[in-house]
Amino acid sequence: MIVLQKIKSIKINKLDAYCGQKWHQRCVMNGTIWTCKDWAVLVVDEKVKEVWVVKSQ
Numbered sequence: 001m002i003v004l005q006k007i008k009s010i011k012i013n014k015l016d017a018y019c020g021q022k023w024h025q026r027c028v029m030n031g032t033i034w035t036c037k038d039w040a041v042l043v044v045d046e047k048v049k050e051v052w053v054v055k056s057q
Helices: none
Strands: 002-005 024-028 031-036 039-044 047-053
Touching: none
Parallel strands: none
Antiparallel strands: 002 047, 024 031, 031 039, 039 047
8 A cells, every 4th residue: 555645736626537437435534535446535625635545466
Protein backbone atom coordinates (compact mmCIF):
# COMPACT_ATOMS: atom_id res chain seq x y z
CA MET A 1 0.00 0.00 0.00
CA ILE A 2 1.20 3.48 -0.83
CA VAL A 3 -0.06 6.38 1.30
CA LEU A 4 0.32 9.92 -0.01
CA GLN A 5 -0.31 12.72 2.48
CA LYS A 6 -0.73 16.48 2.13
CA ILE A 7 -1.32 16.33 -1.59
CA LYS A 8 -1.73 19.79 -3.11
CA SER A 9 -1.52 18.80 -6.76
CA ILE A 10 -4.57 16.48 -6.75
CA LYS A 11 -7.90 18.28 -6.92
CA ILE A 12 -11.34 16.72 -6.44
CA ASN A 13 -12.46 17.68 -9.93
CA LYS A 14 -9.45 15.80 -11.39
CA LEU A 15 -10.01 12.47 -9.57
CA ASP A 16 -11.77 10.88 -12.56
CA ALA A 17 -8.45 10.88 -14.44
CA TYR A 18 -6.92 8.57 -11.84
CA CYS A 19 -9.50 5.81 -11.85
CA GLY A 20 -11.44 5.80 -15.10
CA GLN A 21 -14.61 4.61 -13.37
CA LYS A 22 -17.23 6.09 -11.08
CA TRP A 23 -16.03 6.99 -7.58
CA HIS A 24 -18.06 5.85 -4.56
CA GLN A 25 -18.31 8.14 -1.56
CA ARG A 26 -18.79 7.37 2.14
CA CYS A 27 -19.05 9.94 4.90
CA VAL A 28 -16.61 9.61 7.79
CA MET A 29 -16.15 11.65 10.95
CA ASN A 30 -14.41 14.70 9.46
CA GLY A 31 -14.76 14.19 5.73
CA THR A 32 -15.52 11.78 2.92
CA ILE A 33 -13.75 8.68 1.65
CA TRP A 34 -13.84 8.32 -2.12
CA THR A 35 -13.06 4.84 -3.47
CA CYS A 36 -12.51 3.45 -6.96
CA LYS A 37 -10.66 0.27 -7.96
CA ASP A 38 -7.35 0.29 -6.06
CA TRP A 39 -7.65 3.94 -5.01
CA ALA A 40 -9.05 5.54 -1.83
CA VAL A 41 -8.98 9.27 -1.18
CA LEU A 42 -9.76 11.19 2.01
CA VAL A 43 -11.43 14.52 1.25
CA VAL A 44 -11.89 17.11 4.01
CA ASP A 45 -13.41 20.54 3.36
CA GLU A 46 -13.35 19.91 -0.42
CA LYS A 47 -9.57 19.25 -0.34
CA VAL A 48 -7.70 16.00 -0.90
CA LYS A 49 -5.86 15.20 2.36
CA GLU A 50 -4.59 11.64 1.78
CA VAL A 51 -4.49 9.12 -1.04
CA TRP A 52 -4.12 5.36 -0.60
CA VAL A 53 -3.19 3.12 -3.52
CA VAL A 54 -3.21 -0.65 -3.05
CA LYS A 55 -1.26 -2.69 -5.56
CA SER A 56 -0.81 -6.45 -5.40
CA GLN A 57 2.26 -8.15 -6.80
